[in-house]
Amino acid sequence: MAEMIKEPIESYGLSSKDRKKTLFSKIGIVGCGKEGSKIATIAATAGIEVVFLEVNDDKIQKAFDRIAGELDMRIATWGLTQSEKKSILGRVKSSLTFDAFKGCDFVIEAVRYDENGERSLNHRKEIFKNLEAVLSEDAIIASNASSVVITELASELEHKERCVCLHFVMMQPQSRVMEIVRGLYTSDDCYNKVCQFAKLISYDYVTVEESAGLVCNRLFFILLNEACAILQEGLTTPIEIDSIIKFGLGQRQGVFCMADQMGIEKIVPQMEDLYKEFGSLKYKPSPLLLRLNRAKRWGVSTGMGFYAYDQEGNRIISENE
Template identity: 90%
Template sequence: MAEMIKEPIENYGLSSKDRKKTLFSKIGIVGCGKEGSKIATVAATAGIEVVFLEISDDRIQQAFDRIGSELDMRIATWGLTESEKKTILGRIKGTLTFAAFKNCDFVIEAVRYDDNGERSLNHRKEIFHELENILAEDAIIATNASSVVITELASELKYKERCVCLHFVMMQPQSRILEIVRGLYTSDSCYNKVCQFAKLIGYDFVTVEESAGLISNRLFFILLNEACAILQEGLTTPIEIDSIIKVGLGQRQGVFCMADQMGIEKIVPQMEDLYKEFGSLKYKPSPLLLRLNRAKRWGVSTRIGFYEYDEEGNRIINENEKK
């Protein structure tokens, strides 16, 4: 009788031992406010496991409520089913500790803005240090930002080459494009992996050199300032200006609607940073924006900005528009 051939069962895929981990099988997000929730939703929809860090159980629940509302809107427009919603939510988990990021191969910092519309640079550096202590050497650490230079965030880390900036352009609800910024230390391998991530979640991307405001914000702020100037001159109303933007220029939303969604309290300090960086008056916040900011008329978050909004964030249509 011929000798029986014996082969290790692992070779037939019945064990995960020695099996190579799939890139971006699990990602982490630090901060799950408006921006972090959008990233979590997009990634989970693409089949990626997501774990996000928040500072309290209440904040974790708020994030899940926000994500659930976004998915409910897709269901209402026939873009999603209830079972698909459950599957997506099943891929997302909240945590209160950095230790939960241990097995992630990609973590994105997306901390919330404070009451002054700013995100502390020192706090973000601390987050990068925390992540470096937890993650594997080849795991990518990214920031979702348009105003912070990634080189500065990575400068004090041991493995600087795995740091990168990616900015999810969120001025439009349906925006599906990323600005990817290589820092001074960012390796080709890190950059190429982030490009793969963009493709994996179905996003287009553009590569941008390190610069305050990148492309999207610089263009938007100039348009917003000019719209404010037209409004202050009394030429027409906000709704008419937004109509020109949408119908005449082919945009999905008007400039004032976008500003209210972004938050005036975030826009003003970013514009002031650009003004300091470049010294150009085109970036100096309009007096109208400054007035709205001082009055805390920040847009959707406070239910009043250029327009008024109901509790669910829908714009209130006035009587003149109805006619």
């Protein structure tokens, strides 16, 4: 009997050099607070590998707790199974260094606000520089923001054309829309890839020119200011105003509920920036918002804003309701 010829199967496979990397097979997130955790959950649910950066182990654990909590809520409403939850969590990794982003083709900066509700421009520029040092030339660097001009963030980078701004609209539960902002240097290739990313995670998107507040926040802040004016005039209560917003205007949540979830400490400085930018009184924070901010009644995060909340962030229903 002739001897069987044995050859290694590896010889017939594609070499690593010949293999094409799948676009958005792995993305990175800098900062995994409320917004970063949401983005990580969305991407991992869509089958994308995610690595996020935080400053210490405690914040890493809190980020995983937020992601797990979001998935548990889906399980409770029959939108997810336990095995799917494990698979999603298995696609999320954490790190304390920028080196973990090597191999990512897309990294989103989503650093948290500080205690004054501000996000340092210089700090974010430094993040962009650190990302450029570890990413390949064609990797996309994005910022999840509604108030920072992406052209300024990219101005000191060598490859400015790969920078873009995203704004995940998170004011309403289950909202699936983002604003995509092209900077002065953003290339067509970068923009088109980000549009593909939006489709990959089943998000609708709108293209917006660089502008403070973009579209979503500018509309919301004007509505919030008018709602505060109505409340100060004593026409009705926060509950009734939110009821009109929900059942009269067809919104999922009332304007005061959304403000409490966003955080008054974040809303006030953003409105002040818009007022400085455009000089229009419609963006000037209502005296009521300023009063809540000074009292540190920031909403869900502090347990008290326009409404009161328990430790789990659920609104406490008053006896009058």
